[in-house]
Amino acid sequence: MNKNDFIQTVSKHMKSIRIEQQFSQEEMAEMLGISKKTLIQIEKERTVANWGTVVTLCALFNDSDILLNEIGDDPVEFVKLLAKEVAYEPKSKTLGGRVWWKVVTTDGDYVMQQNVISSHYRILDSKDVRWYSSFDADDAMHVLARLARNQ
Structure with a gap:
Protein backbone atom coordinates (compact mmCIF):
# COMPACT_ATOMS: atom_id res chain seq x y z
CA MET A 1 0.00 0.00 0.00
CA ASN A 2 1.44 3.36 -0.98
CA LYS A 3 0.51 6.86 0.17
CA ASN A 4 -2.13 7.35 -2.53
CA ASP A 5 -3.72 3.96 -1.81
CA PHE A 6 -3.82 4.84 1.87
CA ILE A 7 -5.49 8.20 1.18
CA GLN A 8 -8.07 6.43 -1.01
CA THR A 9 -8.74 3.80 1.66
CA VAL A 10 -9.14 6.28 4.50
CA SER A 11 -11.32 8.55 2.36
CA LYS A 12 -13.55 5.62 1.42
CA HIS A 13 -14.09 4.78 5.10
CA MET A 14 -14.34 8.28 6.52
CA LYS A 15 -18.11 8.13 6.98
CA SER A 16 -17.89 4.75 8.71
CA ILE A 17 -15.15 6.04 11.00
CA ARG A 18 -17.22 9.11 11.85
CA ILE A 19 -20.22 6.94 12.70
CA GLU A 20 -18.06 4.47 14.63
CA GLN A 21 -16.70 7.35 16.71
CA GLN A 22 -20.23 8.79 17.15
CA LYS A 44 -20.13 10.56 -0.83
CA GLU A 45 -16.87 9.51 -2.53
CA ARG A 46 -17.00 12.47 -4.92
CA THR A 47 -13.51 13.51 -3.83
CA VAL A 48 -10.74 12.20 -1.61
CA ALA A 49 -9.28 13.72 1.50
CA ASN A 50 -5.90 15.40 1.31
CA TRP A 51 -2.84 14.02 3.10
CA GLY A 52 -3.19 16.47 6.01
CA THR A 53 -6.78 15.43 6.64
CA VAL A 54 -5.86 11.74 6.53
CA VAL A 55 -2.98 12.27 8.97
CA THR A 56 -5.23 14.23 11.32
CA LEU A 57 -7.92 11.55 11.19
CA CYS A 58 -5.36 8.83 11.96
CA ALA A 59 -3.94 10.81 14.87
CA LEU A 60 -7.35 11.55 16.36
CA PHE A 61 -8.88 8.13 15.80
CA ASN A 62 -5.91 5.77 16.04
CA ASP A 63 -8.11 3.43 18.10
CA SER A 64 -10.64 3.03 15.27
CA ASP A 65 -11.43 -0.63 14.60
CA ILE A 66 -12.18 0.32 11.00
CA LEU A 67 -8.72 1.82 10.48
CA LEU A 68 -7.03 -1.08 12.26
CA ASN A 69 -8.88 -3.61 10.12
CA GLU A 70 -8.15 -1.74 6.89
CA ILE A 71 -4.40 -1.38 7.38
CA GLY A 72 -3.63 -4.04 9.96
CA ASP A 73 -1.40 -1.75 12.00
CA ASP A 74 -1.45 1.25 14.28
CA PRO A 75 -2.64 4.09 12.00
CA VAL A 76 -0.13 6.60 13.38
CA GLU A 77 2.80 4.22 12.89
CA PHE A 78 1.57 3.50 9.37
CA VAL A 79 1.40 7.23 8.57
CA LYS A 80 4.97 7.60 9.83
CA LEU A 81 6.05 4.74 7.60
CA LEU A 82 4.39 6.29 4.57
CA ALA A 83 5.96 9.65 5.37
CA LYS A 84 9.34 7.86 5.30
CA GLU A 85 10.19 8.45 8.90
CA VAL A 86 12.69 5.69 9.55
CA ALA A 87 14.45 5.27 12.87
CA TYR A 88 16.25 2.34 14.42
CA GLU A 89 15.03 2.75 17.98
CA PRO A 90 12.19 1.35 20.06
CA LYS A 91 8.93 2.93 19.00
CA SER A 92 5.95 1.34 20.65
CA LYS A 93 4.74 -1.77 22.39
CA THR A 94 2.67 -3.94 20.07
CA LEU A 95 0.44 -6.94 20.61
CA GLY A 96 3.04 -9.13 18.90
CA GLY A 97 1.29 -9.63 15.59
CA ARG A 98 -1.16 -12.37 16.28
CA VAL A 99 -3.78 -11.18 13.80
CA TRP A 100 -2.40 -9.18 10.86
CA TRP A 101 1.21 -10.36 10.82
CA LYS A 102 3.16 -13.39 9.64
CA VAL A 103 6.69 -14.16 10.77
CA VAL A 104 9.24 -13.85 7.98
CA THR A 105 12.38 -14.65 9.99
CA THR A 106 13.98 -14.31 13.39
CA ASP A 107 17.49 -13.37 14.45
CA GLY A 108 18.45 -13.52 18.11
CA ASP A 109 15.86 -11.66 20.18
CA TYR A 110 14.30 -10.00 17.11
CA VAL A 111 11.58 -11.11 14.72
CA MET A 112 10.78 -9.70 11.29
CA GLN A 113 7.09 -9.83 10.41
CA GLN A 114 5.10 -8.94 7.29
CA ASN A 115 1.65 -7.39 7.43
CA VAL A 116 -0.84 -9.59 5.56
CA ILE A 117 -2.94 -6.59 4.49
CA SER A 118 -0.47 -3.87 3.47
CA SER A 119 2.57 -6.15 2.97
CA HIS A 120 4.91 -3.87 4.91
CA TYR A 121 7.52 -5.25 7.29
CA ARG A 122 8.34 -4.56 10.91
CA ILE A 123 10.93 -5.74 13.39
CA LEU A 124 9.95 -6.50 16.99
CA ASP A 125 12.08 -7.45 19.95
CA SER A 126 11.27 -10.28 22.35
CA LYS A 127 9.00 -7.93 24.35
CA ASP A 128 6.96 -7.09 21.21
CA VAL A 129 8.36 -3.56 20.97
CA ARG A 130 8.53 -2.25 17.41
CA TRP A 131 12.02 -1.17 16.34
CA TYR A 132 11.63 -0.65 12.62
CA SER A 133 9.07 -0.57 9.78
CA SER A 134 9.58 -0.56 6.01
CA PHE A 135 8.05 -1.60 2.72
CA ASP A 136 11.49 -2.81 1.59
CA ALA A 137 12.19 -6.42 2.63
CA ASP A 138 15.91 -6.21 1.91
CA ASP A 139 16.25 -3.06 3.97
CA ALA A 140 14.35 -4.67 6.84
CA MET A 141 16.64 -7.72 6.66
CA HIS A 142 19.72 -5.48 6.94
CA VAL A 143 18.25 -3.69 9.96
CA LEU A 144 17.33 -7.02 11.54
CA ALA A 145 20.91 -8.25 11.15
CA ARG A 146 22.29 -5.00 12.59
CA LEU A 147 19.95 -5.11 15.59
CA ALA A 148 20.74 -8.76 16.29
CA ARG A 149 24.48 -8.06 16.04
CA ASN A 150 24.20 -5.23 18.58
CA GLN A 151 22.18 -7.12 21.22
Whole structure:
Protein backbone atom coordinates (compact mmCIF):
# COMPACT_ATOMS: atom_id res chain seq x y z
CA MET A 1 0.00 0.00 0.00
CA ASN A 2 1.44 3.36 -0.98
CA LYS A 3 0.51 6.86 0.17
CA ASN A 4 -2.13 7.35 -2.53
CA ASP A 5 -3.72 3.96 -1.81
CA PHE A 6 -3.82 4.84 1.87
CA ILE A 7 -5.49 8.20 1.18
CA GLN A 8 -8.07 6.43 -1.01
CA THR A 9 -8.74 3.80 1.66
CA VAL A 10 -9.14 6.28 4.50
CA SER A 11 -11.32 8.55 2.36
CA LYS A 12 -13.55 5.62 1.42
CA HIS A 13 -14.09 4.78 5.10
CA MET A 14 -14.34 8.28 6.52
CA LYS A 15 -18.11 8.13 6.98
CA SER A 16 -17.89 4.75 8.71
CA ILE A 17 -15.15 6.04 11.00
CA ARG A 18 -17.22 9.11 11.85
CA ILE A 19 -20.22 6.94 12.70
CA GLU A 20 -18.06 4.47 14.63
CA GLN A 21 -16.70 7.35 16.71
CA GLN A 22 -20.23 8.79 17.15
CA PHE A 23 -19.65 12.27 15.74
CA SER A 24 -21.93 14.41 13.61
CA GLN A 25 -20.70 15.74 10.29
CA GLU A 26 -20.31 19.19 11.86
CA GLU A 27 -18.23 17.84 14.76
CA MET A 28 -16.05 15.69 12.51
CA ALA A 29 -15.43 18.48 10.02
CA GLU A 30 -14.42 20.85 12.81
CA MET A 31 -12.03 18.30 14.34
CA LEU A 32 -10.41 17.62 10.96
CA GLY A 33 -10.16 21.30 10.07
CA ILE A 34 -12.26 21.02 6.93
CA SER A 35 -15.65 22.37 5.96
CA LYS A 36 -18.79 20.29 6.36
CA LYS A 37 -19.27 20.57 2.60
CA THR A 38 -15.82 19.02 2.00
CA LEU A 39 -16.55 16.23 4.46
CA ILE A 40 -19.83 15.46 2.70
CA GLN A 41 -18.02 15.32 -0.66
CA ILE A 42 -15.48 12.86 0.81
CA GLU A 43 -18.19 10.74 2.45
CA LYS A 44 -20.13 10.56 -0.83
CA GLU A 45 -16.87 9.51 -2.53
CA ARG A 46 -17.00 12.47 -4.92
CA THR A 47 -13.51 13.51 -3.83
CA VAL A 48 -10.74 12.20 -1.61
CA ALA A 49 -9.28 13.72 1.50
CA ASN A 50 -5.90 15.40 1.31
CA TRP A 51 -2.84 14.02 3.10
CA GLY A 52 -3.19 16.47 6.01
CA THR A 53 -6.78 15.43 6.64
CA VAL A 54 -5.86 11.74 6.53
CA VAL A 55 -2.98 12.27 8.97
CA THR A 56 -5.23 14.23 11.32
CA LEU A 57 -7.92 11.55 11.19
CA CYS A 58 -5.36 8.83 11.96
CA ALA A 59 -3.94 10.81 14.87
CA LEU A 60 -7.35 11.55 16.36
CA PHE A 61 -8.88 8.13 15.80
CA ASN A 62 -5.91 5.77 16.04
CA ASP A 63 -8.11 3.43 18.10
CA SER A 64 -10.64 3.03 15.27
CA ASP A 65 -11.43 -0.63 14.60
CA ILE A 66 -12.18 0.32 11.00
CA LEU A 67 -8.72 1.82 10.48
CA LEU A 68 -7.03 -1.08 12.26
CA ASN A 69 -8.88 -3.61 10.12
CA GLU A 70 -8.15 -1.74 6.89
CA ILE A 71 -4.40 -1.38 7.38
CA GLY A 72 -3.63 -4.04 9.96
CA ASP A 73 -1.40 -1.75 12.00
CA ASP A 74 -1.45 1.25 14.28
CA PRO A 75 -2.64 4.09 12.00
CA VAL A 76 -0.13 6.60 13.38
CA GLU A 77 2.80 4.22 12.89
CA PHE A 78 1.57 3.50 9.37
CA VAL A 79 1.40 7.23 8.57
CA LYS A 80 4.97 7.60 9.83
CA LEU A 81 6.05 4.74 7.60
CA LEU A 82 4.39 6.29 4.57
CA ALA A 83 5.96 9.65 5.37
CA LYS A 84 9.34 7.86 5.30
CA GLU A 85 10.19 8.45 8.90
CA VAL A 86 12.69 5.69 9.55
CA ALA A 87 14.45 5.27 12.87
CA TYR A 88 16.25 2.34 14.42
CA GLU A 89 15.03 2.75 17.98
CA PRO A 90 12.19 1.35 20.06
CA LYS A 91 8.93 2.93 19.00
CA SER A 92 5.95 1.34 20.65
CA LYS A 93 4.74 -1.77 22.39
CA THR A 94 2.67 -3.94 20.07
CA LEU A 95 0.44 -6.94 20.61
CA GLY A 96 3.04 -9.13 18.90
CA GLY A 97 1.29 -9.63 15.59
CA ARG A 98 -1.16 -12.37 16.28
CA VAL A 99 -3.78 -11.18 13.80
CA TRP A 100 -2.40 -9.18 10.86
CA TRP A 101 1.21 -10.36 10.82
CA LYS A 102 3.16 -13.39 9.64
CA VAL A 103 6.69 -14.16 10.77
CA VAL A 104 9.24 -13.85 7.98
CA THR A 105 12.38 -14.65 9.99
CA THR A 106 13.98 -14.31 13.39
CA ASP A 107 17.49 -13.37 14.45
CA GLY A 108 18.45 -13.52 18.11
CA ASP A 109 15.86 -11.66 20.18
CA TYR A 110 14.30 -10.00 17.11
CA VAL A 111 11.58 -11.11 14.72
CA MET A 112 10.78 -9.70 11.29
CA GLN A 113 7.09 -9.83 10.41
CA GLN A 114 5.10 -8.94 7.29
CA ASN A 115 1.65 -7.39 7.43
CA VAL A 116 -0.84 -9.59 5.56
CA ILE A 117 -2.94 -6.59 4.49
CA SER A 118 -0.47 -3.87 3.47
CA SER A 119 2.57 -6.15 2.97
CA HIS A 120 4.91 -3.87 4.91
CA TYR A 121 7.52 -5.25 7.29
CA ARG A 122 8.34 -4.56 10.91
CA ILE A 123 10.93 -5.74 13.39
CA LEU A 124 9.95 -6.50 16.99
CA ASP A 125 12.08 -7.45 19.95
CA SER A 126 11.27 -10.28 22.35
CA LYS A 127 9.00 -7.93 24.35
CA ASP A 128 6.96 -7.09 21.21
CA VAL A 129 8.36 -3.56 20.97
CA ARG A 130 8.53 -2.25 17.41
CA TRP A 131 12.02 -1.17 16.34
CA TYR A 132 11.63 -0.65 12.62
CA SER A 133 9.07 -0.57 9.78
CA SER A 134 9.58 -0.56 6.01
CA PHE A 135 8.05 -1.60 2.72
CA ASP A 136 11.49 -2.81 1.59
CA ALA A 137 12.19 -6.42 2.63
CA ASP A 138 15.91 -6.21 1.91
CA ASP A 139 16.25 -3.06 3.97
CA ALA A 140 14.35 -4.67 6.84
CA MET A 141 16.64 -7.72 6.66
CA HIS A 142 19.72 -5.48 6.94
CA VAL A 143 18.25 -3.69 9.96
CA LEU A 144 17.33 -7.02 11.54
CA ALA A 145 20.91 -8.25 11.15
CA ARG A 146 22.29 -5.00 12.59
CA LEU A 147 19.95 -5.11 15.59
CA ALA A 148 20.74 -8.76 16.29
CA ARG A 149 24.48 -8.06 16.04
CA ASN A 150 24.20 -5.23 18.58
CA GLN A 151 22.18 -7.12 21.22
